[in-house]
Every structure is written in structure tokens, then in C-alpha cells.
Amino acid sequence: MAAVAVAKARKWSETAMLVIDMQKEFILPGRRLHVPGSSSIVPSVITAVSTARDRGIPVIWVVREHDPYGRDVEFFRRHLYEDGNGPIRKGSDGVDLVDGLSVEDGEYRLVKTRFSAFFETHLNTVLHSIGIKNLVIVGVQTPNCIRQTVFDAVSLDYQQITVITDATAAATLEIHNANILDMKNVGVVAVELQDWIDLQN
Template sequence: MAADQTRNTSALLVIDMQNEFVSSDGSMCLDAGVAVVPNVIKSVDFARQCGFLVTWVVREHDPLGRDVELFRQHLYGDGKLKPTSKGSKGAELVDGLVIKEEDYKIVKTRFSAFFATHLHSVLQGAGIDSLVVVGVQTPNCIRQTVFDAVALDYKSVTVIVDATAAATPDVHAANLYDMKNIGVATITLEEWCKSSC
């Protein structure tokens, strides 16, 4: 019975696993992000086996940059990179990751998956009180989403350390340390698979 309750109240948030960030030809490619793609795929497969709500969190921007943070607006406009513009190859999920009918997709335009989105309402409506987070990058979208989840009183927040990544191992470790200090579980994929469902 307890296992069923865990399955029914947990969600896996897969953050920014898009070509722009984790494909070798992406304009904002993160090498460490490319390296964790296999573990993210395994996380998704495992979450589905356990009955978790797999929630895809992606960045998609207006090609003219009207919904982009001020510090990134110089990347948009004629002849510019226009990262993760709606409909672009960069905005698509990296090969090996596929959204299924039972999954949920949320589009964000800022670091946190909760900022100016309806993610919290969707999760509440589904009875979700525990989150597991994978994706990129640890100091930006992972950290902001996790801190917001803690502020919103999710009962349990877990970051899979080898299915998340940052520009350097030191940056990754420092941000994991900060998240652990606010009560977030920071565990490996193997540890998670042994302790869940």
C-alpha cells in the first residue's frame, strides 16, 4: 500500500533536456549535460515503471525575444542565435527522450519551472507532493526550481546527482551542497532506483 501511495504522489521533473543545451551542435551546449543524457533516459524509464508523473520542463522563446530575460535579449533578433525559439531544432528534446501521452509538458521562459507557469496547479491537481529532479543546469534551472519547490512545501524534493549537470564539477558540487542544506535529497541514480517503487 505504501508503495502505491509513493507512486501516485511523486513526479519526475525533466528540465531543459533540449538540443540547444545537451546536443553537441547546440548553440549553448553543456558538455556535462551531454554526458548525463543516458542517466536522464534511465530516470525517465524508471519513473514510468514506478507510475510517477513524468513532467517535461522546457524553455521555448518567442523568436523576437519578447519573453526572454533582459540579460539574454542580445541573442535574439535578425541574424542572432535565438536559442530555444519555438519550433526550432534547438527547442526539441535531445534524441532518446520522448514525451508520451501520459506525461505532461510545461513551457517556461525563466530559470524556475514554477515561475509564471501553472506547474504547481497541475502537480497539486494530480495529488503530487514529492518531486525528483533531473536535467540541466544545476546552478540555474535545477536550483531555482528546487528552491521554489521547497518554498511551496513539497514534502520531498530529490535531485539525482548523476542525472543533473553544470559547467564544471565544482559548480555542480557547490550547488548540490546548497540544496542539501535546505533539506533536499541529493542521491545517485542507482540509489534512487534502489529506494523507490
């Protein structure tokens, strides 16, 4: 049994999971930046994270967090921060992970201020420092943060990029599916959660 466990750990030793923007501001209905349909993927993301941990796959928590006055936010969103009370601002509960998800000891939390988790962050350095060549991606939302992170990962030559289709979400299923197709067309592996779990057994 010990040998089997070692073999499984070796199989996944070059893979990391990116959990993107699973924050209250994006997930909870009624929030200004709520992504319709995002609440439905929370159980799948919880299961995906648990499976990654069981297999020794490092979990990287990618989150948005902005200056209250929007000095580090995209130009098109700055009007939301004019009163110093913008969404996903430092110190607000909107930046917190949705209930059921939490950063465990030893896991890495990366703050980004744009759609891609790689844009002007040190994510690529962190991943290379622990020998990561393959990525598994879950979270919200598909046409923005998921897609841009994936396309940057392709440009950076990560060997295999997997998107778990029922642990990612967009405003509508049509938008989600169209973006999944675009990512598949650049070599991304798109699988449902159960199929990804079965790959590990």
C-alpha cells in the same frame, strides 16, 4: 504479485518527476547554449525516466521555448534574438528533446521562459491537481534551472525534493557539486541514480 504492485504504486502516488531542459540546444555540443558535460547525463536521465514510468510516477517535461525575437526572454539574453533567429525559439529544432527522450501519451509538457519551472507558470496548480507532494528532479543545469526550481519548490512546501546527482549537470563538476551542497543545506535529498532506483525495490 498484484498486491505488491499496488503497494509500490501507492508508495509513489504522491511523487512526480520533473525533467528539466533536456533539449538539443542545451545538450548538443556546438549549440549556442550548450552546457558542457550535459551529454554525459543523457543515459542516466533516460534510465531515471524509464524507472519513473515503471513505478507509475508522473513525468513532467519542463522545456524552454521562446519568441523568435526574444520578447519573452530574460533581458541579458535579448541580444541573441535581435535577428529573429534566437536559440530555443518556437519552431526550431533546439527546443526538441535530445534523442532518447520523448513525451509519452498522457505526460505533461510545460513551457517556461525563466530559470524556475514555477515562475509565472501553472506547474504548481498542475502538481496539486494530481495530488503531488514530493518531487524528483533531473536535467540541466544545476546552478540555474535546477536550483531555482528546487528553491521555489522548497518555498512552496513540497514535502520531499530529491535531486538525482548523476542525472543533473552543470558547466563544470565543481559548480555542480557546490550547488548540490547548497540544495542539501535547505533539506533537499541528493542521491545517485542507482541509489534512487534501489529505494523503489
